[in-house]
Amino acid sequence: MAKRVLVALGGNALKRPGGKGTYEEQLEAVQKTAKQLAEMVARGYDLVITHGNGLQVGYLLIQQEEGVRRGAPPQPLDVLNAMTQGQIGYMLQQCLQNELRSRGIKRPVLTVVTQVLVRPDDPAFSKPTKPVGPCYTEEEAKRLVEERGYVVMEVPGSGGKRFRRVVPSPDPVAIVEAEAIKRMLDMGMVVIACGGGGVPVVEQGRKLAGVEAVIDKDLASEKLAEVVGADVLLILTDVKKVKLNYGKPNERDIDAMSVEEAKRYMAEGHFPPGSMGPKVEACIRFLEQGGKLAIIAHLEEALEALEGRAGTVIYARPPTLEKVKRAGVLGIMP
Numbered sequence: 001m002a003k004r005v006l007v008a009l010g011g012n013a014l015k016r017p018g019g020k021g022t023y024e025e026q027l028e029a030v031q032k033t034a035k036q037l038a039e040m041v042a043r044g045y046d047l048v049i050t051h052g053n054g055l056q057v058g059y060l061l062i063q064q065e066e067g068v069r070r071g072a073p074p075q076p077l078d079v080l081n082a083m084t085q086g087q088i089g090y091m092l093q094q095c096l097q098n099e100l101r102s103r104g105i106k107r108p109v110l111t112v113v114t115q116v117l118v119r120p121d122d123p124a125f126s127k128p129t130k131p132v133g134p135c136y137t138e139e140e141a142k143r144l145v146e147e148r149g150y151v152v153m154e155v156p157g158s159g160g161k162r163f164r165r166v167v168p169s170p171d172p173v174a175i176v177e178a179e180a181i182k183r184m185l186d187m188g189m190v191v192i193a194c195g196g197g198g199v200p201v202v203e204q205g206r207k208l209a210g211v212e213a214v215i216d217k218d219l220a221s222e223k224l225a226e227v228v229g230a231d232v233l234l235i236l237t238d239v240k241k242v243k244l245n246y247g248k249p250n251e252r253d254i255d256a257m258s259v260e261e262a263k264r265y266m267a268e269g270h271f272p273p274g275s276m277g278p279k280v281e282a283c284i285r286f287l288e289q290g291g292k293l294a295i296i297a298h299l300e301e302a303l304e305a306l307e308g309r310a311g312t313v314i315y316a317r318p319p320t321l322e323k324v325k326r327a328g329v330l331g332i333m334p
Protein backbone atom coordinates (compact mmCIF):
# COMPACT_ATOMS: atom_id res chain seq x y z
CA MET A 1 0.00 0.00 0.00
CA ALA A 2 1.22 3.46 -0.85
CA LYS A 3 2.20 5.61 2.09
CA ARG A 4 -0.24 8.38 2.81
CA VAL A 5 1.38 11.73 3.49
CA LEU A 6 -0.36 14.89 4.59
CA VAL A 7 1.67 17.77 3.18
CA ALA A 8 0.97 21.12 4.86
CA LEU A 9 2.18 24.01 2.70
CA GLY A 10 3.29 27.25 4.36
CA GLY A 11 3.11 30.75 2.97
CA ASN A 12 6.36 30.36 1.03
CA ALA A 13 4.79 27.65 -1.15
CA LEU A 14 2.31 30.15 -2.53
CA LYS A 15 4.21 33.40 -2.91
CA ARG A 16 7.64 34.67 -3.80
CA PRO A 17 9.59 35.69 -0.70
CA GLY A 18 9.65 39.48 -0.49
CA GLY A 19 7.31 39.71 -3.49
CA LYS A 20 4.11 41.75 -3.62
CA GLY A 21 1.90 38.77 -4.28
CA THR A 22 0.86 39.55 -7.84
CA TYR A 23 -0.94 36.77 -9.69
CA GLU A 24 2.22 36.05 -11.70
CA GLU A 25 4.35 35.77 -8.55
CA GLN A 26 1.86 33.47 -6.91
CA LEU A 27 1.61 31.31 -10.02
CA GLU A 28 5.39 31.05 -10.22
CA ALA A 29 5.58 29.90 -6.60
CA VAL A 30 2.72 27.42 -6.98
CA GLN A 31 4.34 25.98 -10.12
CA LYS A 32 7.54 25.39 -8.18
CA THR A 33 5.61 23.80 -5.34
CA ALA A 34 3.67 21.60 -7.76
CA LYS A 35 6.95 20.17 -9.09
CA GLN A 36 7.84 18.98 -5.59
CA LEU A 37 4.38 17.51 -5.04
CA ALA A 38 4.37 15.75 -8.42
CA GLU A 39 7.74 14.23 -7.62
CA MET A 40 6.31 12.82 -4.39
CA VAL A 41 3.40 11.29 -6.30
CA ALA A 42 5.86 9.89 -8.86
CA ARG A 43 7.80 8.23 -6.04
CA GLY A 44 4.71 6.46 -4.81
CA TYR A 45 3.34 8.59 -2.02
CA ASP A 46 -0.39 9.26 -1.70
CA LEU A 47 -0.92 12.93 -1.00
CA VAL A 48 -3.43 14.98 0.85
CA ILE A 49 -2.42 18.62 0.66
CA THR A 50 -3.30 21.54 2.93
CA HIS A 51 -2.13 25.14 2.69
CA GLY A 52 -2.07 28.53 4.38
CA ASN A 53 -3.86 31.62 3.03
CA GLY A 54 -2.47 34.58 4.99
CA LEU A 55 -1.47 36.66 1.97
CA GLN A 56 -4.59 35.90 -0.05
CA VAL A 57 -7.11 36.49 2.72
CA GLY A 58 -5.23 39.68 3.68
CA TYR A 59 -5.71 41.04 0.17
CA LEU A 60 -9.35 39.97 0.07
CA LEU A 61 -9.95 41.87 3.31
CA ILE A 62 -8.49 45.01 1.75
CA GLN A 63 -10.69 44.50 -1.30
CA GLN A 64 -13.76 44.16 0.93
CA GLU A 65 -13.04 47.47 2.56
CA GLU A 66 -12.29 49.36 -0.62
CA GLY A 67 -15.33 47.79 -2.29
CA VAL A 68 -17.73 49.22 0.29
CA ARG A 69 -17.38 52.69 -1.25
CA ARG A 70 -18.47 51.36 -4.63
CA GLY A 71 -21.50 49.60 -3.19
CA ALA A 72 -20.10 46.05 -2.86
CA PRO A 73 -21.10 44.78 0.59
CA PRO A 74 -18.22 43.23 2.58
CA GLN A 75 -18.40 39.47 3.11
CA PRO A 76 -17.74 37.79 6.45
CA LEU A 77 -14.43 36.10 7.24
CA ASP A 78 -15.72 32.52 6.85
CA VAL A 79 -16.82 33.33 3.30
CA LEU A 80 -13.45 34.95 2.54
CA ASN A 81 -11.70 31.84 3.79
CA ALA A 82 -13.82 29.70 1.47
CA MET A 83 -12.95 32.07 -1.38
CA THR A 84 -9.23 31.59 -0.80
CA GLN A 85 -9.70 27.80 -0.69
CA GLY A 86 -11.14 28.01 -4.20
CA GLN A 87 -8.51 30.47 -5.39
CA ILE A 88 -5.46 28.62 -4.09
CA GLY A 89 -7.01 25.20 -4.70
CA TYR A 90 -7.59 26.10 -8.32
CA MET A 91 -3.99 27.17 -8.82
CA LEU A 92 -2.52 24.15 -7.02
CA GLN A 93 -4.90 21.78 -8.77
CA GLN A 94 -4.06 23.09 -12.22
CA CYS A 95 -0.30 23.29 -11.67
CA LEU A 96 -0.15 19.84 -10.09
CA GLN A 97 -2.24 18.33 -12.90
CA ASN A 98 0.13 19.91 -15.43
CA GLU A 99 3.16 18.49 -13.64
CA LEU A 100 1.63 15.02 -13.35
CA ARG A 101 0.63 15.02 -17.00
CA SER A 102 4.13 15.99 -18.07
CA ARG A 103 5.35 12.90 -16.18
CA GLY A 104 2.72 10.70 -17.80
CA ILE A 105 0.93 10.16 -14.48
CA LYS A 106 -2.85 9.93 -14.62
CA ARG A 107 -4.22 10.92 -11.22
CA PRO A 108 -7.25 13.08 -10.54
CA VAL A 109 -6.43 16.12 -8.40
CA LEU A 110 -9.22 17.94 -6.67
CA THR A 111 -9.94 20.61 -4.13
CA VAL A 112 -12.47 20.26 -1.37
CA VAL A 113 -14.00 23.34 0.23
CA THR A 114 -13.53 22.23 3.82
CA GLN A 115 -15.40 23.20 6.96
CA VAL A 116 -13.77 22.62 10.31
CA LEU A 117 -15.85 22.31 13.42
CA VAL A 118 -14.89 24.40 16.45
CA ARG A 119 -16.54 24.65 19.86
CA PRO A 120 -18.62 27.78 20.48
CA ASP A 121 -17.29 27.79 24.04
CA ASP A 122 -13.63 27.57 22.94
CA PRO A 123 -11.76 30.03 25.20
CA ALA A 124 -10.25 31.60 22.05
CA PHE A 125 -13.59 33.33 21.40
CA SER A 126 -13.19 35.51 24.45
CA LYS A 127 -9.55 36.28 23.62
CA PRO A 128 -8.88 37.08 19.93
CA THR A 129 -5.17 36.73 19.10
CA LYS A 130 -4.78 36.14 15.36
CA PRO A 131 -4.04 39.30 13.33
CA VAL A 132 -5.81 39.45 9.95
CA GLY A 133 -5.94 42.00 7.16
CA PRO A 134 -4.12 45.31 6.74
CA CYS A 135 -2.56 47.74 9.22
CA TYR A 136 -4.70 50.70 10.26
CA THR A 137 -3.90 54.12 11.68
CA GLU A 138 -5.25 54.82 15.17
CA GLU A 139 -8.12 56.81 13.70
CA GLU A 140 -9.14 54.09 11.22
CA ALA A 141 -8.87 51.46 13.92
CA LYS A 142 -11.17 53.45 16.25
CA ARG A 143 -13.75 53.80 13.51
CA LEU A 144 -13.72 50.06 12.75
CA VAL A 145 -14.08 49.22 16.44
CA GLU A 146 -17.15 51.48 16.66
CA GLU A 147 -18.76 50.71 13.33
CA ARG A 148 -18.08 47.02 12.97
CA GLY A 149 -17.16 45.87 16.46
CA TYR A 150 -13.66 44.81 15.41
CA VAL A 151 -11.17 43.91 18.10
CA VAL A 152 -7.83 45.53 17.26
CA MET A 153 -4.30 45.22 18.57
CA GLU A 154 -1.36 47.58 18.31
CA VAL A 155 1.40 46.10 16.16
CA PRO A 156 5.05 47.06 15.87
CA GLY A 157 5.85 49.25 12.88
CA SER A 158 7.43 52.51 11.83
CA GLY A 159 5.84 55.97 11.60
CA GLY A 160 3.14 56.33 14.25
CA LYS A 161 0.88 53.84 15.95
CA ARG A 162 -0.35 50.97 13.80
CA PHE A 163 -3.19 48.55 14.50
CA ARG A 164 -4.51 45.31 13.06
CA ARG A 165 -7.76 43.48 13.49
CA VAL A 166 -7.42 40.35 15.63
CA VAL A 167 -9.82 37.39 15.52
CA PRO A 168 -10.23 34.26 17.64
CA SER A 169 -8.14 31.23 16.73
CA PRO A 170 -10.13 28.28 18.12
CA ASP A 171 -8.89 24.71 18.21
CA PRO A 172 -10.11 22.42 15.40
CA VAL A 173 -12.41 19.69 16.73
CA ALA A 174 -13.46 17.81 13.59
CA ILE A 175 -13.23 18.04 9.82
CA VAL A 176 -16.77 18.15 8.46
CA GLU A 177 -15.85 16.71 5.05
CA ALA A 178 -13.44 14.10 6.49
CA GLU A 179 -15.33 11.06 5.24
CA ALA A 180 -15.59 12.42 1.70
CA ILE A 181 -11.89 13.30 1.65
CA LYS A 182 -10.92 9.88 2.94
CA ARG A 183 -12.98 8.16 0.25
CA MET A 184 -11.37 10.27 -2.46
CA LEU A 185 -7.92 9.31 -1.18
CA ASP A 186 -8.92 5.65 -1.03
CA MET A 187 -9.92 5.94 -4.69
CA GLY A 188 -6.43 7.18 -5.57
CA MET A 189 -7.16 10.88 -5.97
CA VAL A 190 -4.84 13.64 -4.82
CA VAL A 191 -6.87 15.91 -2.54
CA ILE A 192 -6.32 19.53 -1.59
CA ALA A 193 -8.32 20.38 1.54
CA CYS A 194 -8.47 22.44 4.71
CA GLY A 195 -7.03 25.52 2.99
CA GLY A 196 -6.27 28.37 5.38
CA GLY A 197 -7.04 26.04 8.29
CA GLY A 198 -10.53 25.35 6.92
CA VAL A 199 -13.69 27.41 7.26
CA PRO A 200 -14.50 27.54 10.98
CA VAL A 201 -18.05 26.45 11.73
CA VAL A 202 -20.03 25.78 14.90
CA GLU A 203 -22.99 23.51 15.52
CA GLN A 204 -26.29 25.30 16.16
CA GLY A 205 -28.65 22.50 17.02
CA ARG A 206 -28.51 20.24 13.97
CA LYS A 207 -27.16 22.94 11.70
CA LEU A 208 -23.69 24.30 10.95
CA ALA A 209 -22.92 28.02 10.76
CA GLY A 210 -19.73 29.88 9.85
CA VAL A 211 -17.99 32.03 12.48
CA GLU A 212 -15.65 35.01 12.36
CA ALA A 213 -12.45 33.24 13.30
CA VAL A 214 -9.32 31.70 11.79
CA ILE A 215 -8.13 28.18 12.55
CA ASP A 216 -4.41 27.59 12.59
CA LYS A 217 -3.53 25.73 9.40
CA ASP A 218 -1.00 23.42 11.07
CA LEU A 219 -3.45 22.31 13.77
CA ALA A 220 -6.23 21.80 11.20
CA SER A 221 -3.79 19.83 9.03
CA GLU A 222 -3.03 17.56 11.97
CA LYS A 223 -6.71 16.88 12.55
CA LEU A 224 -7.14 16.01 8.88
CA ALA A 225 -4.04 13.79 8.92
CA GLU A 226 -5.55 11.89 11.85
CA VAL A 227 -8.95 11.32 10.30
CA VAL A 228 -7.67 10.23 6.89
CA GLY A 229 -5.18 7.88 8.53
CA ALA A 230 -2.03 9.55 7.17
CA ASP A 231 1.23 7.74 7.92
CA VAL A 232 3.28 10.92 7.83
CA LEU A 233 2.56 14.56 8.66
CA LEU A 234 4.96 16.68 6.59
CA ILE A 235 4.89 20.39 7.42
CA LEU A 236 6.72 22.44 4.81
CA THR A 237 7.83 25.94 5.69
CA ASP A 238 10.69 28.40 5.09
CA VAL A 239 13.33 27.08 7.52
CA LYS A 240 15.45 23.95 7.02
CA LYS A 241 15.31 22.79 10.62
CA VAL A 242 13.43 23.53 13.78
CA LYS A 243 15.88 25.23 16.10
CA LEU A 244 16.60 25.60 19.77
CA ASN A 245 17.25 29.17 20.89
CA TYR A 246 16.02 30.41 17.51
CA GLY A 247 17.63 33.70 16.50
CA LYS A 248 20.02 33.73 19.48
CA PRO A 249 23.79 33.35 19.42
CA ASN A 250 23.45 29.81 20.82
CA GLU A 251 20.94 28.74 18.15
CA ARG A 252 21.10 25.04 17.32
CA ASP A 253 19.48 22.80 14.68
CA ILE A 254 17.26 19.96 15.82
CA ASP A 255 17.71 16.96 13.50
CA ALA A 256 15.30 14.78 15.42
CA MET A 257 13.37 14.86 18.67
CA SER A 258 11.02 12.59 20.55
CA VAL A 259 7.54 13.70 21.54
CA GLU A 260 8.79 14.09 25.12
CA GLU A 261 11.67 16.32 24.02
CA ALA A 262 9.34 18.35 21.82
CA LYS A 263 7.04 18.93 24.78
CA ARG A 264 9.93 19.95 26.99
CA TYR A 265 11.35 22.40 24.44
CA MET A 266 7.86 23.80 23.91
CA ALA A 267 7.45 24.38 27.65
CA GLU A 268 10.86 26.07 27.69
CA GLY A 269 9.58 28.56 25.10
CA HIS A 270 11.63 27.56 22.04
CA PHE A 271 8.62 27.52 19.71
CA PRO A 272 6.59 30.76 19.73
CA PRO A 273 2.83 30.86 19.16
CA GLY A 274 1.75 31.83 15.66
CA SER A 275 4.81 30.40 13.89
CA MET A 276 6.79 27.35 15.07
CA GLY A 277 4.58 26.68 18.12
CA PRO A 278 1.54 25.34 16.25
CA LYS A 279 3.73 23.26 13.92
CA VAL A 280 5.43 21.41 16.78
CA GLU A 281 2.11 21.14 18.63
CA ALA A 282 0.55 19.61 15.50
CA CYS A 283 3.37 17.04 15.30
CA ILE A 284 2.97 16.13 18.99
CA ARG A 285 -0.78 15.66 18.61
CA PHE A 286 -0.35 13.58 15.45
CA LEU A 287 2.10 11.18 17.06
CA GLU A 288 0.08 10.90 20.25
CA GLN A 289 -2.94 9.94 18.15
CA GLY A 290 -1.02 7.08 16.58
CA GLY A 291 0.62 8.83 13.61
CA LYS A 292 3.92 7.19 12.60
CA LEU A 293 6.15 10.13 11.81
CA ALA A 294 6.04 13.92 11.70
CA ILE A 295 8.50 16.09 9.83
CA ILE A 296 9.03 19.85 9.65
CA ALA A 297 11.18 20.84 6.68
CA HIS A 298 11.93 23.48 4.08
CA LEU A 299 9.65 23.42 1.05
CA GLU A 300 12.60 22.85 -1.28
CA GLU A 301 13.81 19.86 0.72
CA ALA A 302 10.49 18.03 0.87
CA LEU A 303 11.67 14.88 -0.86
CA GLU A 304 14.92 14.66 1.05
CA ALA A 305 12.93 15.11 4.24
CA LEU A 306 10.66 12.17 3.35
CA GLU A 307 13.79 10.08 2.94
CA GLY A 308 15.18 11.10 6.30
CA ARG A 309 17.91 13.31 4.84
CA ALA A 310 16.59 16.78 5.68
CA GLY A 311 14.31 18.65 8.05
CA THR A 312 13.48 17.92 11.67
CA VAL A 313 11.94 14.54 12.42
CA ILE A 314 9.62 14.13 15.39
CA TYR A 315 8.97 10.57 16.45
CA ALA A 316 7.05 8.66 19.07
CA ARG A 317 9.48 5.74 19.41
CA PRO A 318 13.22 5.98 18.70
CA PRO A 319 13.61 2.72 16.70
CA THR A 320 11.42 4.26 14.03
CA LEU A 321 13.92 7.05 13.62
CA GLU A 322 16.82 4.66 13.11
CA LYS A 323 14.82 2.89 10.43
CA VAL A 324 13.94 6.16 8.76
CA LYS A 325 17.60 7.08 8.56
CA ARG A 326 18.37 3.73 7.01
CA ALA A 327 15.47 3.27 4.66
CA GLY A 328 13.57 6.54 4.34
CA VAL A 329 9.95 7.03 5.21
CA LEU A 330 8.83 4.31 2.79
CA GLY A 331 11.10 1.91 4.61
CA ILE A 332 9.56 2.31 8.04
CA MET A 333 6.23 0.91 7.03
CA PRO A 334 5.46 -2.78 6.87
Ligand code: ADP
Nearest residue numbers: 010011237238239242243246270272274275276
Ligand atom coordinates in the same frame (compact mmCIF):
# COMPACT_ATOMS: atom_id res chain seq x y z
P1 ADP B 1 4.36 29.12 7.52
O1 ADP B 1 3.80 30.12 6.56
O2 ADP B 1 5.17 28.07 6.84
O3 ADP B 1 3.34 28.57 8.47
P2 ADP B 1 5.44 30.64 9.76
O4 ADP B 1 6.01 31.98 9.53
O5 ADP B 1 4.13 30.55 10.43
O6 ADP B 1 5.45 29.91 8.35
O7 ADP B 1 6.46 29.76 10.60
C1 ADP B 1 7.81 29.58 10.17
C2 ADP B 1 8.71 30.56 10.88
O8 ADP B 1 8.84 30.20 12.26
C3 ADP B 1 10.14 30.62 10.42
O9 ADP B 1 10.28 31.44 9.29
C4 ADP B 1 10.87 31.18 11.64
O10 ADP B 1 11.06 32.57 11.49
C5 ADP B 1 9.91 30.97 12.79
N1 ADP B 1 10.45 30.29 13.96
C6 ADP B 1 10.09 30.60 15.24
N2 ADP B 1 10.70 29.79 16.12
C7 ADP B 1 11.47 28.93 15.40
C8 ADP B 1 12.30 27.83 15.77
N3 ADP B 1 12.49 27.47 17.05
N4 ADP B 1 12.95 27.17 14.79
C9 ADP B 1 12.77 27.52 13.50
N5 ADP B 1 11.97 28.54 13.08
C10 ADP B 1 11.31 29.25 14.02
Ligand code: MG
Nearest residue numbers: 010052274275
Ligand atom coordinates in the same frame (compact mmCIF):
# COMPACT_ATOMS: atom_id res chain seq x y z
MG1 MG C 1 2.16 29.80 9.91
